Amino acid sequence: MSALEVENLSVELGGRLVLTGVNLSVDKGELVGLVGPNGAGKTTLLRTLMGLLRPRDGRVLVGDQPVRPGRAELGYVPQRHEFAWDFPISVENVVMTGRTGKLGLVRRPGVADWEAVAEALDLVRMTDLRTRPVGQLSGGQRQRVLVARALALRPPVLLLDEPFTGLDMPTQELLSELFLSLAREARAVLMTTHDLPGAFYTCDRLALLNRRVVAVGAPDQLRDEQIWMDTFGIHEHSPLLKILKAT
Numbered sequence: 001m002s003a004l005e006v007e008n009l010s011v012e013l014g015g016r017l018v019l020t021g022v023n024l025s026v027d028k029g030e031l032v033g034l035v036g037p038n039g040a041g042k043t044t045l046l047r048t049l050m051g052l053l054r055p056r057d058g059r060v061l062v063g064d065q066p067v068r069p070g071r072a073e074l075g076y077v078p079q080r081h082e083f084a085w086d087f088p089i090s091v092e093n094v095v096m097t098g099r100t101g102k103l104g105l106v107r108r109p110g111v112a113d114w115e116a117v118a119e120a121l122d123l124v125r126m127t128d129l130r131t132r133p134v135g136q137l138s139g140g141q142r143q144r145v146l147v148a149r150a151l152a153l154r155p156p157v158l159l160l161d162e163p164f165t166g167l168d169m170p171t172q173e174l175l176s177e178l179f180l181s182l183a184r185e186a187r188a189v190l191m192t193t194h195d196l197p198g199a200f201y202t203c204d205r206l207a208l209l210n211r212r213v214v215a216v217g218a219p220d221q222l223r224d225e226q227i228w229m230d231t232f233g234i235h236e237h238s239p240l241l242k243i244l245k246a247t
């Protein structure tokens with residue numbers, strides 16, 4: 001049994017079929033990269049996995065159970081621009097919403113909650129900035145807050161939407177090493193990214209999406225240039241193909 005199982009999923013948005021017949025599984029222990037051109041349906045897939053969108057057909061199983069919105073087993077890191085950064089709230093209180101919000105409880109956080117928040121902040125190296133209002137953070141620091149928020153409930157499945165966009169190299173490295181080590185601690189991690197060389201280098205498997213799953217496999221099994229040319233609409237002399245070959 002996979003930690004996350006997507007079966008024959010189709011999703012319609014605004015009367016258009018955005019995803020069709022998507023099958024994908026992510027096992028405990030692996031980091032899977034979801035790649036594809038703009039508009040391929042990557043974010044739509046993650047939002048459907050979270051139970052935020054209702055599929056037209058097919059189903060999503062998390063640990064053998066159908067997905068429901070707000071399931072504690074799923075940690076979600078949305079794209080940075082989707083979060084209301086102007087809200088006057090500190091770093092540690094945003095991370096705490098990853099616990100209290102998910103549990104749907106109106107209650108004062110307890111010792112175990114603060115311990116989990118401290119652990120999550122430590123994992124993303126944000127302990128020193130824990131009392132800082134989130135509106136005062138840089139893009140890379142904001143990204144780390146969103147990751148910590150998703151980790152606060154220690155979910156077995158982690159979904160990440162373009163976590164590397166706009167990050168400098170050290171922050172990218174910090175996060176990609178963190179995602180890999182979280183996967184190795186028996187979590188299932190699915191991450192969308194436009195950093196194809198990075199995905200080739202870091203991910204255990206890649207799923208190439210373009211409304212449907214075009215190809216899926218270990219990076220070494222996806223060296224067929226034609227797949228990339230067809231899916232991204234690039235030509236045979238594209239620098240991207242050279243980079244992928246060299247990775």
Ligand SMILES: Nc1ncnc2c1ncn2[C@@H]1O[C@H](COP(=O)(O)OP(=O)(O)OP(=O)(O)O)[C@@H](O)[C@H]1O
Nearest residue numbers: 013014015018036037038039040041042043044045
């Ligand atoms: N609310 C919506 N109503 C109608 N169509 C939508 C809606 N949201 C997204 N779409 C369409 O669904 C398709 C998939 O969008 P999605 O954001 O999932 O793609 P993506 O692969 O994440 O793209 P990108 O790499 O640009 O972030 C696009 O054609 C988009 O225009």
